[in-house]
Amino acid sequence: MLTAEEIHEIQEEFHLYPYKQAACIEALKVVQNHRRWVSDENVKDLAALLEMSVEEIDSVATFYNLIYRQPVGKYVILLCDSVSCYIMGFEAVLAHLEKSLGIKYGETTKDGRFTMLPVPCLGTCDHAPAMMVGKDLFRDLTPEKIDEILNKYE
Amino acid sequence: MERPLTKNIRPDGKPLFIKEYESLGGYQSVKKALKMQPKEITELVKKSNLKGRGGAGFNTGLKWSFVPMEGQFEHKYLVANGDEMEPGTFKDRLLIEGDPHQLIEGMIVTACAIQADEGYIFIRGEYTEAAEIVKKALAEAYEAGYLGKNILKSGFNFNLHLHTSVGRYICGEETALLNSLEGKRANPRAKPPFPQVSGLFGQPTIVNNIETLCNIPHIINNGAEWFNGLSLTPGDGGTKIFGASGKVKRPGLWELPFGVTLRELLEEHAGGMRDGLKFKGCLPGGASTDFLVEQHLDIRMDYASVAAAGSRLGTGTMIVLDDKTCPVGMVLNLEHFFAQESCGFCTPCREGLPWTEKILQKIENGKGEMKDLDLLQFHTKFMGPGNTFCALAPGAMAPLQSALKYFREDFELHIKEHKCSWK
Ligand SMILES: Cc1cc2nc3c(=O)[nH]c(=O)nc-3n(C[C@H](O)[C@H](O)[C@H](O)COP(=O)(O)O)c2cc1C
Ligand code: SF4
Ligand code: FES
Numbered sequence: 001m002l003t004a005e006e007i008h009e010i011q012e013e014f015h016l017y018p019y020k021q022a023a024c025i026e027a028l029k030v031v032q033n034h035r036r037w038v039s040d041e042n043v044k045d046l047a048a049l050l051e052m053s054v055e056e057i058d059s060v061a062t063f064y065n066l067i068y069r070q071p072v073g074k075y076v077i078l079l080c081d082s083v084s085c086y087i088m089g090f091e092a093v094l095a096h097l098e099k100s101l102g103i104k105y106g107e108t109t110k111d112g113r114f115t116m117l118p119v120p121c122l123g124t125c126d127h128a129p130a131m132m133v134g135k136d137l138f139r140d141l142t143p144e145k146i147d148e149i150l151n152k153y154e
Numbered sequence: 155m156e157r158p159l160t161k162n163i164r165p166d167g168k169p170l171f172i173k174e175y176e177s178l179g180g181y182q183s184v185k186k187a188l189k190m191q192p193k194e195i196t197e198l199v200k201k202s203n204l205k206g207r208g209g210a211g212f213n214t215g216l217k218w219s220f221v222p223m224e225g226q227f228e229h230k231y232l233v234a235n236g237d238e239m240e241p242g243t244f245k246d247r248l249l250i251e252g253d254p255h256q257l258i259e260g261m262i263v264t265a266c267a268i269q270a271d272e273g274y275i276f277i278r279g280e281y282t283e284a285a286e287i288v289k290k291a292l293a294e295a296y297e298a299g300y301l302g303k304n305i306l307k308s309g310f311n312f313n314l315h316l317h318t319s320v321g322r323y324i325c326g327e328e329t330a331l332l333n334s335l336e337g338k339r340a341n342p343r344a345k346p347p348f349p350q351v352s353g354l355f356g357q358p359t360i361v362n363n364i365e366t367l368c369n370i371p372h373i374i375n376n377g378a379e380w381f382n383g384l385s386l387t388p389g390d391g392g393t394k395i396f397g398a399s400g401k402v403k404r405p406g407l408w409e410l411p412f413g414v415t416l417r418e419l420l421e422e423h424a425g426g427m428r429d430g431l432k433f434k435g436c437l438p439g440g441a442s443t444d445f446l447v448e449q450h451l452d453i454r455m456d457y458a459s460v461a462a463a464g465s466r467l468g469t470g471t472m473i474v475l476d477d478k479t480c481p482v483g484m485v486l487n488l489e490h491f492f493a494q495e496s497c498g499f500c501t502p503c504r505e506g507l508p509w510t511e512k513i514l515q516k517i518e519n520g521k522g523e524m525k526d527l528d529l530l531q532f533h534t535k536f537m538g539p540g541n542t543f544c545a546l547a548p549g550a551m552a553p554l555q556s557a558l559k560y561f562r563e564d565f566e567l568h569i570k571e572h573k574c575s576w577k
Contacts, residue, residue, distance in 0.1 A: 016315065017336075017337070018228075018355050021337060022336050022337040022355075023337055024337035024338070025320060025334065025337045026337070028320070029318075029320065059339060060337065060338060060339055063322065063339040063340065064319075064320040064321045064322055064340075065320075065321035065322060066279045066280075066319075066320040066321035067320050067321075078280065081487075081490075082241035082242075082441070082487070082491055083241045083242055083437075083441055083473055083484060083487050083488055083491070084241065084242050084399040084400060084473055086483070086484065086487040087399075087400045087401060087473070087474075087475070087476075087479050087484065088399075088400070088401070119280065119321075120239055120241060120323060120491055120494070120495065121239060121240070121241035121242065121243070121441075121491075122280055123238050123239075123243065123244045123246075123247045123278070123280070123281065124244055124247070125241070125242050125243070125244050125397075125399035125405070125471070125473070126244060126397065126398070126399050126405035126406045126407065127405075128399060128405075132280060132282075135282040136282075137280075137282075137283070
């Protein structure tokens with residue numbers, strides 16, 4: 001069940017569009033903001049609210065890589081794996097993250113703190129390698145800097 | 155040398171908000187534009203030779219002139235394309251974060267020109283800081299009466315909203331972006347009809363790159379002649395935000411006239427290669443442009459010269475390859491990106507890009523055969539211009555086909571030695 005708050009926030013989006021189906025992505029974002037990810041049940045509830053089929057909603061949800069259709073940790077680490085970060089050695093950063101966290105791409109730490117995913121170019125290539133933790137951007141990464149950064153996140 | 159786009163941007167990149175922006179002459183062009191005829195604005199921008207900074211380089215005023223100015227429409231839309239997901243490109247972030255009101259001002263003037271009443275600033279989801287800054291700047295602009303109903307008591311209305319996206323490179327393609335704004339999967343649309351005639355929700359729509367829009371206030375304030383005079387290349391008006399990443403001494407962004415040479419960019423602005431490294435090549439305008447190599451260092455950085463050298467100016471932000479980085483690995487990294495970001499709509503791209511990636515992976519792993527190079531060559535034709543539904547796949551082929559041309563020996567070395575000698 002969607003909460004009253006979620007429904008209210010989604011309905012607020014409706015008046016920005018000529019028809020409510022156009023708020024589909026916004027609705028998925030609202031759910032994800034509240035729950036970190038979007039479950040099958042949430043998709044069903046959104047379908048009812050937006051008067052769309054479950055398949056339609058899911059075809060949108062699964063298209064976009066920043067909509068999570070599986071549970072994620074409290075903080076999602078997005079490590080840039082694109083070309084400038086490749087040249088500047090993101091692979092060493094990845095190896096260090098894997099070791100420190102004990103997870104690979106797509107996995108979540110046992111304590112539920114972090115999920116790690118690759119992401120295309122973060123648009124900060126003059127400070128490669130780069131990654132995001134939650135909403136925060138970290139640049140000029142070295143393996144040494146990683147642990148210090150991770151420790152900031154409870 | 156004048157640097158209109160970045161003159162207000164602080165060295166630390168901290169945003170400039172409305173008070174300071176106005177004290178530096180901000181929003182003057184809105185006052186001017188509100189008194190001009192829409193056609194006059196479009197004509198001025200056309201004469202300025204401002205070309206789209208999103209990669210395709212189409213004359214901006216000419217693009218606007220395709221928007222129907224007669225007849226009744228429910229809405230007309232203006233969209234700022236701040237998707238910026240082309241690997242190696244980081245210029246729009248600077249403009250949004252450093253001087254958000256310059257963008258808003260450019261959008262209001264553009265809205266006057268095409269008589270748009272609704273606008274969106276489309277920003278990729280990972281640009282969280284840029285989104286916060288834009289949100290604040292929008293609120294300030296509404297408060298000051300530059301946005302909303304009856305702007306500065308002129309009778310002109312323009313509402314501007316922020317849309318934060320949720321990933322996928324294809325959202326940057328303008329028709330895919332419109333589908334995404336409509337809440338759908340971001341598959342590109344067939345053209346015609348062009349968005350200028352039937353775009354967002356079927357209404358006339360202009361999509362412009364962030365950097366393109368940021369130029370508009372300066373053209374209105376200073377005129378087309380002045381704007382043309384900023385450039386060293388006749389026919390390409392204005393300055394360009396150029397950039398470099400990779401193993402150069404000073405990676406970064408610089409606002410410079412069109413027509414500076416690649417060598418000046420590399421040696422003077424980027425400080426040359428890091429010690430102990432040699433320049434091997436570069437993608438001059440982002441991931442989807444062809445490699446240029448040493449023999450091209452003296453070409454001028456403008457649309458025609460870069461095209462004559464077999465590449466594209468693209469976004470103007472170059473990615474530099476050094477002699478200690480494996481070129482096959484670099485191309486593999488690029489094709490992995492493109493294969494992953496294919497929207498899946500048309501077969502050559504959906505199937506061909508993962509195939510290309512697999513062949514490159516095989517070569518990089520030392521398992522390649524000489525005939526794989528022919529197969530790669532075949533793919534560059536098969537996914538070239540005209541064979542796919544949008545420009546993503548031809549863009550993906552650009553670095554591959556040029557790498558096969560300039561770095562063929564390095565591909566062959568992997569095959570002969572059954573390993574990557576750079577590792
Ligand atoms: C796959 C693909 C991705 C694109 N990404 C962007 C982008 O992130 N930002 C952008 O401004 N243009 C991008 N473009 C170009 C747009 O389709 C469009 O030409 C541009 O936004 C028009 O604005 P302009 O005329 O001001 O350059 C992309 C094109 C393709 C084919
Ligand atoms: S070329 Fe690729 S990205 Fe473009 S429509 Fe076809 S599948 Fe989609
Ligand atoms: S390639 Fe990693 S930030 Fe651009």
